Amino acid sequence: MTVPLLDVQDAVVDYHVPGRATVHAVAGVSISVGAGEIVGLVGESGCGKSTLGRAIVGLQKLSSGTVSLDGHPVAPVGRGARPVRDRGLQMVFQDPYSSLNPRRRIGKQIADGLSASTDPRPVGEQVAELLESVGLSANVASRFPHEFSGGQRQRIAIARALAPNPSVIVADEPVSALDASTRAQVTNLLTSLAAERGMGLLFISHDLSGVRHMADRVAVMYLGRIVENSPTEPLWGDPLHPYSEALIKAIPKLGMDAAAPVAPSGEVPDPANPPTGCRFHPRCPYAMDRCITDDPALVHIESTAEGSRDAACWLQPEDGPARRLVEFSVVGRP
Amino acid sequence: MSLLEIDDLRISLPTDGAPRVLVDGVSLRVNEGEFVGLAGESGSGKTVTALAALGFLPSGSTATGVVRLDGADVLSMSPRQLRGVRGQTVAMVFQDPMTSLHPMLSIETQLTEQLRAHQSISKRAAKDRAVQLLELVRIPNARHALTAYPHHFSGGMRQRIAIASALACDPRLLIADEITTALDVTVQAGILELLHQIRRDTGMAVVFITHDLGVMNVTADSLYVMYSGRVVEHGVTREVLAAPRHPYTRALIDALPDAHNLGEPLVAIPGDAATAENRPSGCAFHPRCAFAVDACRIEVPALRTVAAERELACHVDPFDPADRVTLLVETGA
Numbered sequence: 216m217t218v219p220l221l222d223v224q225d226a227v228v229d230y231h232v233p234g235r236a237t238v239h240a241v242a243g244v245s246i247s248v249g250a251g252e253i254v255g256l257v258g259e260s261g262c263g264k265s266t267l268g269r270a271i272v273g274l275q276k277l278s279s280g281t282v283s284l285d286g287h288p289v290a291p292v293g294r295g296a297r298p299v300r301d302r303g304l305q306m307v308f309q310d311p312y313s314s315l316n317p318r319r320r321i322g323k324q325i326a327d328g329l330s331a332s333t334d335p336r337p338v339g340e341q342v343a344e345l346l347e348s349v350g351l352s353a354n355v356a357s358r359f360p361h362e363f364s365g366g367q368r369q370r371i372a373i374a375r376a377l378a379p380n381p382s383v384i385v386a387d388e389p390v391s392a393l394d395a396s397t398r399a400q401v402t403n404l405l406t407s408l409a410a411e412r413g414m415g416l417l418f419i420s421h422d423l424s425g426v427r428h429m430a431d432r433v434a435v436m437y438l439g440r441i442v443e444n445s446p447t448e449p450l451w452g453d454p455l456h457p458y459s460e461a462l463i464k465a466i467p468k469l470g471m472d473a474a475a476p477v478a479p480s481g482e483v484p485d486p487a488n489p490p491t492g493c494r495f496h497p498r499c500p501y502a503m504d505r506c507i508t509d510d511p512a513l514v515h516i517e518s519t520a521e522g523s524r525d526a527a528c529w530l531q532p533e534d535g536p537a538r539r540l541v542e543f544s545v546v547g548r549p
Numbered sequence: 550m551s552l553l554e555i556d557d558l559r560i561s562l563p564t565d566g567a568p569r570v571l572v573d574g575v576s577l578r579v580n581e582g583e584f585v586g587l588a589g590e591s592g593s594g595k596t597v598t599a600l601a602a603l604g605f606l607p608s609g610s611t612a613t614g615v616v617r618l619d620g621a622d623v624l625s626m627s628p629r630q631l632r633g634v635r636g637q638t639v640a641m642v643f644q645d646p647m648t649s650l651h652p653m654l655s656i657e658t659q660l661t662e663q664l665r666a667h668q669s670i671s672k673r674a675a676k677d678r679a680v681q682l683l684e685l686v687r688i689p690n691a692r693h694a695l696t697a698y699p700h701h702f703s704g705g706m707r708q709r710i711a712i713a714s715a716l717a718c719d720p721r722l723l724i725a726d727e728i729t730t731a732l733d734v735t736v737q738a739g740i741l742e743l744l745h746q747i748r749r750d751t752g753m754a755v756v757f758i759t760h761d762l763g764v765m766n767v768t769a770d771s772l773y774v775m776y777s778g779r780v781v782e783h784g785v786t787r788e789v790l791a792a793p794r795h796p797y798t799r800a801l802i803d804a805l806p807d808a809h810n811l812g813e814p815l816v817a818i819p820g821d822a823a824t825a826e827n828r829p830s831g832c833a834f835h836p837r838c839a840f841a842v843d844a845c846r847i848e849v850p851a852l853r854t855v856a857a858e859r860e861l862a863c864h865v866d867p868f869d870p871a872d873r874v875t876l877l878v879e880t881g882a
Contacts, residue, residue: 402815403817428806429806467737469762473767479735
């Protein structure tokens with residue numbers, strides 16, 4: 216097996232609020248992204264997916280655990296210049312209205328990232344090429360962000376992220392703020408960039424249909440933990456973790472005979488005071504006694520043609536064979 | 550007679566030059582107990598149209614046409630008459646429950662204030678009614694929740710409280726403007742279940758505004774698709790979304806990631822959405838439409854009935870099922 220480009224091991228991010236219990240926003244997460252691979256990271260708001268994304272690029276300090284890019288540890292972003300190696304890891308943010316500097320011409324903002332480039336060609340030429348690679352015309356470099364629509368701004372933000380020729384991009388809800396028609400353009404752009412440049416993409420989103428469309432593999436996050444990590448289509452057809460199943464059943468679908476979306480019972484618990492055992496057990500329709508006391512680890516369950524399927528659930532025996540949740544839904548608890 | 554009847558509504562804002570037409574000749578019907586959907590991108594005029602049902606018009610705008618709520622003409626009502634209608638016959642829930650609830654007032658104050666304003670009801674009775682409302686929207690421990698403030702609740706709970714507040718005076722029509730857009734998909738499913746339950750219990754009608762066609766498909770009985778201030782297609786929701794006739798409706802569906810287009814690039818709609826300031830001549834969608842002919846650039850297509858329970862505003866009608874049969878026969882397929 217090849218070494219993944221981006222490798223996160225046992226990442227923990229704590230938030231300390233004076234006078235309150237420490238919140239483990241990310242509570243021991245391992246995840247990897249290979250070359251040309253698109254990994255979706257999904258979960259409800261507050262599950263820690265954005266915190267994890269920020270921790271991976273170094274915007275948020277890890278309390279413990281490691282992030283490595285191409286085998287080398289990634290340093291947190293500080294006041295000094297980043298090691299050139301770490302510039303291979305870039306981020307695209309949700310809101311292109313606040314992530315671009317309104318007072319600087321977009322060409323200059325894109326050129327910032329070129330200082331790490333070893334390309335001998337003039338900066339203007341490289342900026343033009345970057346603009347064209349995101350479907351904008353090269354002669355807009357001297358304009359300001361307010362002269363562009365939301366979708367165009369997000370493409371400028373992507374061009375800026377591409378400038379240091381990154382091997383991995385972390386994109387946090389990059390299309391959520393966009394209208395339906397521009398959303399499709401930016402989705403297609405990210406998919407083709409990953410394929411053409413062999414670039415890894417960690418795509419953080421709460422839009423499961425969008426993730427299903429783009430991602431090769433999906434990690435499902437709940438209260439700071441990854442509960443399932445599976446290739447996309449097996450996950451959709453046959454989720455291994457009850458929380459993955461709950462998320463999929465809640466999506467409203469198109470079609471004449473689309474079933475009504477189903478809401479999982481209860482609400483997301485307070486992350487400062489997570490439930491004992493499996494964190495999903497109070498909302499889980501299949502919960503057993505063991506789930507209340509013992510915390511399941513994310514382990515390999517089965518191998519498929521598309522790759523390994525991992526889950527953190529006592530229903531699923533380590534190294535398989537995987538059990539089908541649909542069968543339990545009929546008879547109730549196993 | 551329908552509960553809400555809007556006929557040829559036209560709302561425009563005067564400017565130095567030509568007036569900006571925000572809503573251009575929209576007609577729609579909402580029957581008792583019906584879920585009617587308004588879909589379209591931002592700037593399509595769906596919210597402005599729905600707000601007209603409450604007599605709310607953008608400031609400085611002029612409106613022509615008819616808005617009839619339960620037989621009464623809303624556009625000619627006095628402010629006093631409007632106060633009698635708002636909250637009582639028709640109520641509204643907004644997208645963001647953090648801004649639609651007052652952050653400094655307890656839930657009890659916010660729920661009982663309007664009960665006391667609209668009905669002659671004692672403090673005690675208003676409080677009992679508030680508890681009832683919170684139970685209706687499934688807030689656990691309702692009596693205790695009355696003493697809490699909005700920040701004590703999660704986003705989904707806040708939206709339930711906003712719905713409870715809208716339901717306070719038993720409105721017959723609820724305007725729900727993107728009420729699930731800011732919520733997680735799991736919480737959204739709960740809110741949609743709740744709306745259907747309220748309809749079963751009270752027979753309330755809902756005008757449901759969203760740009761999310763998946764949500765629309767599982768929620769609304771009938772659907773109006775709007776583009777640039779005009780209705781371009783109208784019909785039974787699931788039929789419209791399963792077999793769209795207007796090129797814009799079809800383009801919206803093709804741009805959507807769903808089971809039907811897995812593994813293919815999404816088909817983005819070229820160009821930018823038309824705005825009221827910059828509306829193209831003729832059919833406003835023509836610069837982005839793959840099927841546009843000369844007539845589309847010149848003449849605004851009228852909304853006409855093209856099949857049972859289906860209205861369409863398109864000169865070309867490229868997805869006419871009758872034509873497709875002919876085409877299949879001709880090509881021998």
